Amino acid sequence: MTTRQAAYCAMLTALAMIFGYVEALIPFGFGIPGVKLGLANIVIVLALYILPAYQAFAIQLMRIVLVSFLFGNLSMMIYSLAGGILSFLAMDLLKRADGFSITGVSIAGGVSHNLGQLIVAVLVVQNLRIAFYFPALMIAGLVTGCLTGMLADRIKRVMEL
């Protein structure tokens, strides 16, 4: 790890945490549990493209754990980790698969993030009926993933990252 990369990791972790905080101030996804704008994913998907994958993964884990410790609780962390880890794996996979743009990768990230949280919710509450939210969460993940991906693409180009 170069010094530059170490600095990026720290900075992007802090940035991802702030994006998550700002997002909480914007009401979104009325009534459907688990729907978020996913602004922090802008940072994560960018990290995936400018840093080695393991460092981007470290940023994802760190920001989830830190936010949960600072502003949330243990049970919230389980949902966030499930969504965050699945999301990262999907994005990394798609990026390696070639042929997808950063927007496509972000879409996969958004959808799988919601999916991960839904799976944990079903397991925690022990009720399969929660799976009824699957279609809404898939579409939400698709839309938010697309939007955050387009933003990440723009940022990457404008900042020449």
Add this chain to the structure above:
Amino acid sequence: MFQKKDFVLAAVIAIIAGISALMVMFAQSGAGTSVRVTVDGALYGEYSLSGEQSIFIDSASGYNRLVIENGSAYMAEADCPDKYCMDYKPVSRGGETIICLPHRLVVEVTGTRDAHQPDVVVQ
């Protein structure tokens, strides 16, 4: 900004979402007769949707208050941190749910009223 494979991905997601949405709508058709409340997977109680009642649900992590009136149920009060459970519109169709994740509480509508049966038969 976009590549061909992105659209394929989006289309696949949309199709899967569409098919599962149809499945959900089919599973949630038909008016319900009662609600079933479970906390942590264990049955807390079952209540009829007819009439009016206010149900106080005490769980290990807090409380919720479910109100039944006009044939549907909604969450009137809750002390959970996000209060998502109170955002739901009143539920009345079989399969519909109100969920309070922090309290691991699920309210589901059960018992479909058969619309084709006569209500009263007079002889």
